Amino acid sequence: MTPSLEQIASCITGYDPNALPVAQAQEFIARLVPRVRTVEKLPIRAALGRVLAADVVSPIDVPTHDNSAMDGYALRGMDLAAEGPTALPVAGVGLAGQQFAGLVPPGHAVRIMTGAVMPAGLDTVVPQEFTTLDADGVVQVPAGVVRTGDNRRLRGEDLARGEPALVAGRTLRPADLGLLASLGQAEVAVFRRLRVAFFSTGDELRSIGEPLDEGCVYDSNRYTLHGMLQRLGVDLLDLGVVRDDPAALEAAFTEAAASADAVITSGGVSVGEADHTKQIMARLGEVLFWKIAMRPGRPMAIGRLGPPGREAMLFGLPGNPVAVMVTFYAFVRDALLAMSGATPEPVPVLRAVSEAGLRKKPGRTEYQRGIVSQAADGRWMVRITGAQGSGILRSMSEANGMVVLHHGQGHVAAGDLVDVIPFHGLV
Known part of the structure; x- marks a missing residue:
């Protein structure tokens, strides 16, 4: 039986939805998300990025046979002279795909190419560049250039x-x-590919191509979400901008939950915002509203939408553009990978020297946008992009990584080491 959200919460030590550390939120989500079970067979050319x-x-x-790792001469290691060079008559040639026929007499070598099957009884290959071939077909092997078993790839x-x-x-x-x-x-x-529906909420939002009325802004969140989701190889359903209207919101949530495995929204989960979104989420499913001890990205909704047995996972993200990206990478990315059947790999973390002091209070995790570079001495250095407001999307565009200041961490002095998550391969 699928555990309820309250049952999952009871397994999290010190769970407090009004002051939830990032690590506890991640643990909760890892316990919550289901896995795709439907399997399909694909030609290998069509399988790139899919989950096995x-x-x-x-x-x-x-390999299917012992074979040569070099162009050179195959021989018996026991035929190598204990001291000085070795001279061996060449009994023939072994080519890749054309195995040397017959037996090689004792004290003889075979000219061999990379990948060619080792003739029976021969166990060593001396690279061509170390040898000379006499006019009478005798290969000269200098002392000490090869040992028994060298340059041979073993079967299996x-x-x-x-x-x-x-x-x-x-x-x-x-x-x-x-x-x-x-x-x-x-x-x-x-x-099968995971299906993800997403939309933005807010009366102030306009889609590209619409006139920008006074007090309105163009919706950027759907485009950053679209890009981040594309990186995960999921099927996408973009439901556009949904106004703060109960009927429109309910229709959007209902369509999203019926059509997708996961639903991602931006906006409508912060204190002081219109309550329609929260009320409708709660009516259509089982949803928790969190205040996470992080910056940016404090408000978040998490839960399930739809009838039992056919629920879609809900990730309600804040509305500010940078907060959307930070919460996606902190919580949603690995959850979607797990739902896809993948085993999420830890995101690489660099230890870099902070070029300036950073103010930080213990008790929350902070993600600051940074520019990472390598100093002449090889050390990684990082500087902050400037103002770190959660609405300044330009700072995310200029950055090539996120400085992670952990929950218990305090102020950082110039020259201190900090953790940085590089964007390369992530965004």
Whole structure:
């Protein structure tokens, strides 16, 4: 039976929705989100970025035979002279895809190319650049350039038959497609794409192309959300801007919950905003409203919308543009990856020297926009982009990373080390 939000909250030590640390909010969400179960098979060319639904077990040894890692000469290690150079008559040639036929007499070598199967009985390859070939077909191997077993790839050393090659939950990368091809796999089982609906709320918002009335602003949040969601490879349903009207909001939430696995909204969850959004969320599902101990991005709604058994996850984000991005990366990104069946990988964190002092009160996590560069001595340095207001989207555009000042951390002095999440690969 699916636990209720209250039951999940009871498992979180010191849970307080009015002062929730970032780590506790992340723990709650990790316990809340379901996983996609529907599986489909795709040609490997169409599987890039998809989530693997089952372990791929190698049906063959890779490589299938002992083979040469170099262009050179294959020989028996026991034929190498204990002291001084070794001279070996060349018995023939082994090419990739054309195995040397017959047996190699003792005390002989075979000219061999990279990838060619090692002739029976030979166990060592000396690279071509270390050798000379006499006019009478005898290869000269200087002393000390090779030891027994060098430059030979062993059968199954990459993957042994029956060994897992890729593990379920992996988001497939280009190298994975090549690995699947090397195993002769034309198709692969992946989870279906997650469906995510999103919209913005607010009477002051206008879509691009509409006249900008006095006191109104263009909606930027849907475009940043669209970009961030595209990076995750989910199917998108953009429901546009929804005004602060109960009927319009209820229709939008109902359509989103019926059409998608997850619903993301921006605006309508802060203290003092119109209460329609909160009331409708609560009426259509099971929703909690949080005040998270973070800056920017304090208000957030989390829960489920729709009838039991067919609920969509709800992520109600604040309305300020920077807060939308910060809360998405702090809470929503990993949740959507988990829902997609993926095993989220930790976001890389740099330790960088702060070029200036940063004011910070313990008791909340702060995310400041920063510009990271590398000093001449190799150290990573970071400076803040300027004013850090949650409505200053330009500061996010100028930044190449977020400085994370943790919950218990206080003021930072110039020269102190701080944690930075680089945007590269994230945004």
